[in-house]
Amino acid sequence: MTTGPDDIPQDDSLLAAEYVLRLLDPVEDAAFRARLATEPALAAEMTAWTTRLSGLDADVAEVAPRPAVKTGLERRLFGQPQRLPFWRRVGLWQAVSLASVALAAFLALQSLQPPQPVAPTPLFVSEIAAEDQSLRLLAVYDAQAAELRLTRTAGSAAEGRVLQLWAIAGDAAPVSLGVLPETGTTAVILPEALRAGLADLVLAISDEPAGGSPTGAPTGAVLAVGQVSAL
Amino acid sequence: MATTDEIEDLIARSALGDRAAFSRLYDRTSAKLFGIILRVLKDRASAEDALQDAFMKIWRHASRYSANGASPMTWMITIARNTAIDHLRRKRETVDADDAADRLVSSAPNPEQSAVAAGEARRITACLDELEQDRGAAVRGAYLEGRSYADLAESFGVPLNTMRTWLRRSLQRLQECMAR
Numbered sequence: 001m002t003t004g005p006d007d008i009p010q011d012d013s014l015l016a017a018e019y020v021l022r023l024l025d026p027v028e029d030a031a032f033r034a035r036l037a038t039e040p041a042l043a044a045e046m047t048a049w050t051t052r053l054s055g056l057d058a059d060v061a062e063v064a065p066r067p068a069v070k071t072g073l074e075r076r077l078f079g080q081p082q083r084l085p086f087w088r089r090v091g092l093w094q095a096v097s098l099a100s101v102a103l104a105a106f107l108a109l110q111s112l113q114p115p116q117p118v119a120p121t122p123l124f125v126s127e128i129a130a131e132d133q134s135l136r137l138l139a140v141y142d143a144q145a146a147e148l149r150l151t152r153t154a155g156s157a158a159e160g161r162v163l164q165l166w167a168i169a170g171d172a173a174p175v176s177l178g179v180l181p182e183t184g185t186t187a188v189i190l191p192e193a194l195r196a197g198l199a200d201l202v203l204a205i206s207d208e209p210a211g212g213s214p215t216g217a218p219t220g221a222v223l224a225v226g227q228v229s230a231l
Numbered sequence: 232m233a234t235t236d237e238i239e240d241l242i243a244r245s246a247l248g249d250r251a252a253f254s255r256l257y258d259r260t261s262a263k264l265f266g267i268i269l270r271v272l273k274d275r276a277s278a279e280d281a282l283q284d285a286f287m288k289i290w291r292h293a294s295r296y297s298a299n300g301a302s303p304m305t306w307m308i309t310i311a312r313n314t315a316i317d318h319l320r321r322k323r324e325t326v327d328a329d330d331a332a333d334r335l336v337s338s339a340p341n342p343e344q345s346a347v348a349a350g351e352a353r354r355i356t357a358c359l360d361e362l363e364q365d366r367g368a369a370v371r372g373a374y375l376e377g378r379s380y381a382d383l384a385e386s387f388g389v390p391l392n393t394m395r396t397w398l399r400r401s402l403q404r405l406q407e408c409m410a411r
Binding site: 010013014017018019021022023033047050051052053054055056057058059060061062063064065066069070072073074076077078 | 263283309355
């Protein structure tokens with residue numbers, strides 16, 4: 001059948017081909033597209049051209065993309081990398097404690113504002129970890145107190161050295177959030193300037209001399225890094 | 232290469248949010264789509280970026296696939312090709328983020344017409360060879376590399392309007408040849 005004169009005007013058929021080939025200028029392209037919505041015969045001709053030209057696809061050699069492209073795609077679509085689920089890395093007991101922190105935060109919010117329906121405040125968490133997992137901290141942001149609660153689950157400072165926590169917003173210089181205590185749990189106040197951009201914040205831990213960095217910027221090796229994300 | 236039915240099934244399951252099916256769909260089709268995108272973009276890093284964008288559109292628009300009348304592979308390749316062209320022209324034109332997926336409208340397809348076109352598609356190479364060499368090359372350049380009229384006119388050393396006249400005439404002859 002293709003384009004009998006009673007079917008679709010030759011000119012429209014060519015326009016459909018040009019549309020498929022992306023040859024129309026932006027104005028013609030938009031005009032053609034508007035017609036597609038109301039003219040089924042034109043839309044069918046467009047699909048027919050898509051199929052006709054698809055015969056050329058056979059000429060294109062397959063090229064396997066790098067595996068990292070798929071990992072990146074899944075991260076973009078589904079958030080976390082499939083290979084290293086957050087929960088499994090942190091371990092079950094931390095997951096339980098994180099869940100209880102989340103529940104406590106949720107209940108606190110509920111009891112404070114019972115009358116109006118509350119849009120749930122996202123819970124911000126970060127796992128600050130060394131690549132080899134030799135140092136690992138779990139950070140949970142308490143919006144009410146504007147503080148980051150940190151639980152160390154692995155690693156410690158080298159002898160005579162300390163671990164210092166930094167917050168990095170975009171391309172800005174790291175801001176010190178203080179020196180971490182030797183063990184256990186701690187909480188640090190997040191400076192007001194950093195609160196709005198919390199979801200994009202990166203937390204990092206550097207190795208510093210006793211008493212912390214003398215310069216106000218990290219001086220030693222960055223041992224662990226974590227991106228803050230909304231849960 | 233996966234079968235049409237298998238790809239169709241994986242698209243349908245992706246439309247329901249089945250990530251495992253989508254992962255398999257990627258494994259079966261990404262090499263072809265990456266090849267298509269590389270022909271347009273040449274540069275590997277941009278092509279990788281465009282491939283991710285294309286698959287994001289495929290995931291989001293999977294539910295629209297069944298309504299469009301093209302084969303599943305053609306549907307995916309069309310999205311990949313248009314995404315690559317969007318990347319190529321991004322500097323010059325503003326494009327809607329989901330433009331590529333929207334270009335294949337979900338109109339009630341004409342099955343007869345689709346079947347005829349599918350039969351014709353196999354003849355395209357022979358029919359392109361019947362055109363003068365330059366003309367065939369221009370059609371291939373537009374389809375495989377996403378070249379515009381301005382771009383083609385420049386490389387063939389003819390005015391833009393002449394290029395358009397040439398190409399439209401070539402498309403018409405192509406269509407007649409393929410319908411024979």
